[in-house]
Amino acid sequence: MNPRDFDPGAIPAGTKRRLWLEFPAGALELRLPLLVARGAEPGPVLSMTACIHGDEYEGVGAIFDFFETLDPEAITGSVIAAPVANPPAFHAISRTSPLDQANLARVFPGRDDGTPSEALAAVLDGCVIAHASFFLDLHSGGVRYWMPTMAGYYTEDPRSLAAARAFGAPVIWGHPVIPPGRTLSCAQARGIPFLYTEARGAGRIDPADAAVFARGIRNVARYAGVLRDALEPGPKPVHLMGDGNTDRGIEASRDGFLVPEVQPLEAVRKGRRVGRLLDLDGSVIEEYLAPVDGVAAMIRLAPSVRAGEPLFLFAERLAEAA
Numbered sequence: 001m002n003p004r005d006f007d008p009g010a011i012p013a014g015t016k017r018r019l020w021l022e023f024p025a026g027a028l029e030l031r032l033p034l035l036v037a038r039g040a041e042p043g044p045v046l047s048m049t050a051c052i053h054g055d056e057y058e059g060v061g062a063i064f065d066f067f068e069t070l071d072p073e074a075i076t077g078s079v080i081a082a083p084v085a086n087p088p089a090f091h092a093i094s095r096t097s098p099l100d101q102a103n104l105a106r107v108f109p110g111r112d113d114g115t116p117s118e119a120l121a122a123v124l125d126g127c128v129i130a131h132a133s134f135f136l137d138l139h140s141g142g143v144r145y146w147m148p149t150m151a152g153y154y155t156e157d158p159r160s161l162a163a164a165r166a167f168g169a170p171v172i173w174g175h176p177v178i179p180p181g182r183t184l185s186c187a188q189a190r191g192i193p194f195l196y197t198e199a200r201g202a203g204r205i206d207p208a209d210a211a212v213f214a215r216g217i218r219n220v221a222r223y224a225g226v227l228r229d230a231l232e233p234g235p236k237p238v239h240l241m242g243d244g245n246t247d248r249g250i251e252a253s254r255d256g257f258l259v260p261e262v263q264p265l266e267a268v269r270k271g272r273r274v275g276r277l278l279d280l281d282g283s284v285i286e287e288y289l290a291p292v293d294g295v296a297a298m299i300r301l302a303p304s305v306r307a308g309e310p311l312f313l314f315a316e317r318l319a320e321a322a
């Protein structure tokens, strides 16, 4: 189906559809799978994406399970999901696209006549995000990074915090600014409330993370008003605050072998050594110090690093009861 012909209102009430959008992306033709469920009654639209980065699998599996078990007669409104939002990167087991080396989460809202990643972003914006009354973007640490299993929210929108609490992850992380180029900045520009998630990654799906995401999607669907049954509460979350932009973490200044010296969510004082980078003869190239009093909220997993790649991100932990 051409994305221009996609009309969620044309799906018969009380049914589910698996659609493939087909469109030119640069000199290529891309195919994007889309899952759409339309309830018997009109109402809110929950839009979701997963696998914006091609090596992040937790959200893919969770959306597949959610859609498979969803009874469209039992929902109010609609669900629109792109479970594998970046098929070229998925097939390459890569965070970025093999077609243009772009990070899809930096090129939104994209453009129809742009690079392959820009064309893909434009279709995701127009066919998924634009229809939403709530937007959920499912990420993970992927192959190279450890991230906490968490829901990330926008501190300036109370609906985003409410959805983060509803999701029920063990960690919630508030961000005062949403950087440009993301799915979330598209939702923000459209006035649509949103939430994103992370999980532990490492190139596989941990069953505990799968359970958190499965419950989390159902809970966000309840928060959005698409499902009508009661929230399933999660654990009392650790509450982090601060800039979650992985582009601004501690970076390697050269290629090398990373030796992290900090554990996930470990509390550190500003100035403590948290890792070293070794040359391939074992000599120390550089040492990394915690930039703030806080906790390790992102850690590079793969020891092989290239100059310029982010290695660590630290966040403030709120002492108040979350």
Ligand SMILES: [Zn+2]
Pocket: 052, 053, 056, 139, 140
């Ligand atoms: Zn991601």
